[in-house]
Amino acid sequence: MIIVYNANIFGSEQHSALVVDENKIVALGSNKSMLDEYGKNADCINLHGKTIWPGLTDSHIHLGLLAHSLRIVDCETKTLQECLDRISEHVIQYSENSWIEGHGWNQNEWKDSHFGTAEQLDLVTGDRPAYLTAKSLHAAWVNSKALRLAQIDKNTSDPVGGVIMRDNRGNPTGILLESAMNLVEKIIPKSSPSRLLEDLLLAQQHLWKIGITGIHDYDGPEVFHALQVLLKSEKLNLRVQKNFPVSELDHLISVGLCSGFGNDLLHTGSIKLFADGALGPQTAALIDPYEDSNSIGILLISKQELFDVGRKAVENGWGLTIHAIGDMANRVVLDGLSDLREFEKSRNIPHHPHRIEHAQLVHPDDQSRFNSLGVIASVQPIHCTSDMINVDKYWGNRALNAYPFRNLLDLHTHMVFGSDAPVESANPFYGIHAAVTRMRQDGQPNADGWQPSQRIQLREAVDAYTINSAALSGMANRCGKLRPGYYADLIILPTDPFNVEEQDLFKIKPDLTMVNGKIVYKSPEFE
Numbered sequence: 001m002i003i004v005y006n007a008n009i010f011g012s013e014q015h016s017a018l019v020v021d022e023n024k025i026v027a028l029g030s031n032k033s034m035l036d037e038y039g040k041n042a043d044c045i046n047l048h049g050k051t052i053w054p055g056l057t058d059s060h061i062h063l064g065l066l067a068h069s070l071r072i073v074d075c076e077t078k079t080l081q082e083c084l085d086r087i088s089e090h091v092i093q094y095s096e097n098s099w100i101e102g103h104g105w106n107q108n109e110w111k112d113s114h115f116g117t118a119e120q121l122d123l124v125t126g127d128r129p130a131y132l133t134a135k136s137l138h139a140a141w142v143n144s145k146a147l148r149l150a151q152i153d154k155n156t157s158d159p160v161g162g163v164i165m166r167d168n169r170g171n172p173t174g175i176l177l178e179s180a181m182n183l184v185e186k187i188i189p190k191s192s193p194s195r196l197l198e199d200l201l202l203a204q205q206h207l208w209k210i211g212i213t214g215i216h217d218y219d220g221p222e223v224f225h226a227l228q229v230l231l232k233s234e235k236l237n238l239r240v241q242k243n244f245p246v247s248e249l250d251h252l253i254s255v256g257l258c259s260g261f262g263n264d265l266l267h268t269g270s271i272k273l274f275a276d277g278a279l280g281p282q283t284a285a286l287i288d289p290y291e292d293s294n295s296i297g298i299l300l301i302s303k304q305e306l307f308d309v310g311r312k313a314v315e316n317g318w319g320l321t322i323h324a325i326g327d328m329a330n331r332v333v334l335d336g337l338s339d340l341r342e343f344e345k346s347r348n349i350p351h352h353p354h355r356i357e358h359a360q361l362v363h364p365d366d367q368s369r370f371n372s373l374g375v376i377a378s379v380q381p382i383h384c385t386s387d388m389i390n391v392d393k394y395w396g397n398r399a400l401n402a403y404p405f406r407n408l409l410d411l412h413t414h415m416v417f418g419s420d421a422p423v424e425s426a427n428p429f430y431g432i433h434a435a436v437t438r439m440r441q442d443g444q445p446n447a448d449g450w451q452p453s454q455r456i457q458l459r460e461a462v463d464a465y466t467i468n469s470a471a472l473s474g475m476a477n478r479c480g481k482l483r484p485g486y487y488a489d490l491i492i493l494p495t496d497p498f499n500v501e502e503q504d505l506f507k508i509k510p511d512l513t514m515v516n517g518k519i520v521y522k523s524p525e526f527e
Contacts, residue, residue: 001042002517005031008051008496009482010462018052020488023517027484051496053462054480055213055489055515056428057239057469059378060357060418064219064226065103065137067199068191069422070206073102075132080110080120087132088124099188100125102132103422105141108280108390115165118144118174131184135386137423138278140181142174150184159183161300177281178298196226204238208521210427211510213489214239214469214479216378216418218272218357221248231266237515239489241473243269243321246309258317259352260474264487265516267473270321270355271313274300276329279360279387282394284326287363291396297326306336307343310354314344319352321378327363327398330356334369341373353472358383358420361395361402370413376472377408377415381435381461382424388440388450399451405435406454416472417464432461432497433506441506458498458505488517492526 005017009028017034019027019042027034035044073090077083083105091100107115121130121143129146133139147153154170162180165173176184191199200223207215217223217240224244230236242262244252249271252258261268277283277298282290285299301322310320320337324330337354344351355376360383370377384403391399401407408415417435419426433441435456438449449455470480478486492512497505513521 001038002045002519003034003038003042004045004047004052004492005034006049007047007492008049010051010053011482018482018490020514020517023488025482025484025486025488028482047492050511051493052482053211053491053493053497054466054482055491055513056211056465057214057216057416057473057480058207058212058418058421058426058428058465059216059416059469059472060380061215061217061421061426062137062219062423063200063203063215063217063240064196064223066206066422066426067196067203068101069103070202071199073100073132074104075102076104076106076135078109080107080114080116083116084120084124087121087130091125091128098128099146100128100130100132101188102130103137104135105132106135106280115173115175116141118142118147118172121174129188131188133181134280135423136278136280137420138178138283139281140176140184142176142184144174146184147172147174150187152183156183161298178277178283190222193222193226193229196222197229200226200230201235204236205521207238207426208513208515209510210429211491211513212238212426212428213491213513213515214241214473216241216243216269216469216473218243220245227266236265237518237520239264239473239475239479239487239515240266241269242266243272246271246273249309249313249318252318253312253316259319260317264475264478269473270319270352271309272357273306273309273320273322275306275322275324275333276300276326278325279390279394284361285329285332286326286361286395287328287331288398290394293394296328299328299332301332301336303332303336303339306333307339310336310340311343314340314349314352315347319354321355321357323357325358325360327361327366327401330359330362331366334366334373334375337373337375338369353414355472359408360387361398362404362408364401367401367404367407367413368411370408371411374414377413378418379403379405379415380418380420380424381405381431382419384438385434385440385450386424388438388445400453402451404454405456409456409460414468414472415464416469417461427506428465429508430506432458432465433502435461435464436505437502439503443503447503458502488514490514494525
């Protein structure tokens with residue numbers, strides 16, 4: 001049993017002490033009452049006024065990719081040359097036979113916004129194949145050796161839903177967009193099961209350190225298998241909702257799995273589809289063309305195709321979660337989900353909590369449809385500040401409806417927050433800061449923030465990381481709050497975020513993280 005006292009308990013002004021027994025919160029009350037009643041056989045921790053929050057859930061994360069990213073080249077740099085320098089350093093450190101992998105480059109942040117080339121990579125990688133994913137995860141930069149191994153040359157056709165970028169002679173430049181990435185990705189040797197387990201344990205520790213106690217994962221079935229191994233060996237100390245790519249739907253149906261299977265530490269979620277690409281490579285599907293362009297992006301699914309997949313899914317107990325960034329993609333998805341809701345109603349199928357992931361640009365005519373259709377907006381506020389310059393550049397006046405958090409909440413949309421890590425940092429306090437201030441950590445663009453009419457309140461941001469995500473996972477009565485009978489998933493903060501200047505919210509770092517009643521992380525400074 002653990003008692004924490006002299007605490008500022010989120011959502012409970014009248015109480016200053018909290019009691020944990022096994023994996024649940026069993027009581028809240030005054031310091032004296034809790035210590036008198038439970039203190040004899042308890043580990044008592046005096047917080048000296050520190051703040052307790054419910055543990056935070058990242059509702060959109062790629063756990064396997066995050067784990068992998070912690071041991072590959074960090075390509076998120078201010079210049080292309082700096083990125084090449086980091087790759088060169090990596091080449092010196094690692095064995096000659098391995099692929100060079102990296103993540104995080106963004107040509108829009110580099111001078112002149114030019115993509116890198118295979119030839120530039122060749123100069124630092126030599127004859128070793130290289131595969132570097134963009135920050136958006138919708139583009140890859142590869143070298144000549146990787147192109148040869150994948151048999152990509154001027155005669156290779158663009159795959160459906162993808163683009164091989166070419167020079168004026170038709171030769172591949174080394175940049176692959178969308179599904180073209182798979183041409184190289186599929187030939188990269190996969191991590192061994194044992195290596196994946198090691199990486200996931202490191203990723204779990206990383207998440208604890210930043211206050212994450214639960215996640216909704218979007219990687220493949222190999223991660224699900226590894227998570228089951230960790231669960232069985234009692235090494236899984238995160239609450240995980242596992243979502244699956246649509247390519248796995250038939251197999252999942254054949255073995256009888258459906259949404260919600262599992263337990264409160266690991267359970268199945270939804271089926272993931274893609275409606276379009278991303279903002280950075282201008283593959284997000286738009287109603288009207290990008291600024292100074294004739295392109296409207298790439299729409300990857302039609303209303304009918306979404307309905308057909310959705311019908312199969314809901315008839316077999318699965319909900320949908322659909323990646324949609326551009327306003328056309330969001331409209332098509334909402335149209336398809338509208339038909340699917342009618343089908344569910346006609347067949348007396350319970351309405352699944354279908355989700356739209358990202359919802360970065362939503363036309364005003366479509367914003368109320370999230371609530372009316374019971375569709376969850378699963379958004380990543382850190383994308384907002386990361387992308388704001390490109391939004392202004394590529395979407396122009398449409399930026400008024402980009403990342404429309406305030407609008408969606410005012411229309412009573414059920415909203416959850418995530419990070420899309422490793423596309424962005426998984427740090428939830430970065431996300432909270434972005435949602436509340438609409439400014440970057442360096443203060444850009446100004447004190448009011450970017451599109452300040454879409455700023456939300458701190459309490460709303462906390463809810464999107466706690467009670468809203470718990471409700472989406474079917475655990476509204478046992479997760480996301482500091483209440484008796486709820487799981488003891490909590491974080492201890494050195495200060496009360498509600499008493500911190502908003503522009504400093506991103507600086508907050510947990511002192512302690514508890515999952516399922518177990519202290520899994522404690523900062524060196526915590527006494």
